[in-house]
Amino acid sequence: MTGSGVYAGEFDLEHALSRADKNGLTIGEELQRIGYAGEAQVGSRWVKAAFEIHIEQGPILEAEEVTIGVVSGIQGMRWYDLIFEGQEAHAGTSPMECRKDPVAGAIRVLQRIYQLNEKYAPQGRATFGDLKVEPGSRNTVPGSLTITLDYRHPDAAVLDAVDQEIRSIMKSVCRAVGIEGRVEEIWHMPHISFAPECMSAVQRAAAKLGYSSMEMISGAGHDAMYLAQIVPTGMIFVPCENGLSHNELENAQPEDLIAGGDVLLHAILEMTNTK
Secondary structure, three states: OHHHHHHOOOOOHHHHHOOEOOOOOEHHHHHHHOOOOOOOOOOOOOOOOEEEEEEOOOOHHHHHOOOEEEEEEEOEEEEEEEEEEOOOEEOOOOOHHHOOOHHHHHHHHHHHHHHHHHHOOOOOEEEOOOEEEEOOOOOEEOOEEEEEEEEEEOOHHHHHHHHHHHHHHHHHHHHHHOOEEEEEEEEEEOOEEOOHHHHHHHHHHHHHHOOOEEEEEEOOOOHHHHHOOOOOEEEEEEOOHHHOOOOOOOOOOHHHHHHHHHHHHHHHHHHHOOO
16 A cells, blocks of 8 residues: 555655665565656656545455445554563563563453453454563563554544544553553544545446445455545445455355456446546
């Protein structure tokens, strides 16, 4: 999504080109290496409308036996680091009641956030994707623990409420167990709604071609998220087996991919021929 983010003005070009992978190779260097570093000014190409086609990355279309997902928007999300700081101690000589154990606080916080998420079910999504313990020794009470939290919901008011509740939970739990804790927001993406005219074009194309369709919201971020900020934008989903994506087992049937391509073509033609 870096390219679309630069086009939409979300990222500075130099910032994007300087992004490096785990081996230290940057986007800018690799574009130069493969001959794809263009000379045109970013944003100089006019776009009337944009469509993105994608596997759903979820199980809904497959479960409903529907071929085309007419995407109405992308749910909002916030990324956090939950940081717990205690005091390192020896596992054998430090009594449990004397410890300042960040793990003890983290367990309580995670449990309460899961409980909080039930309040906003079924749209709420809380994911703790990475845990980093320092110093990471089997026989040492950790001195610090950092846990990533990805929280998503289609309602901006809910995201704001959850933000405040997470901070309150961290503060009260860490105080109770005698450790320090803080919440750092890493990224915030507001809910994005797609253009009604693009959605209608997708719906009409599906109907014209005889494909079943349903309106749905995307739970994942896409390039269309940034493009929607500057041009009329729509998305088309097709089913994927068991909702798996970003996985070597990811699979979509050829007939579904063909259907999605057909709908994409007809939606683009309709938008092209409108004033």
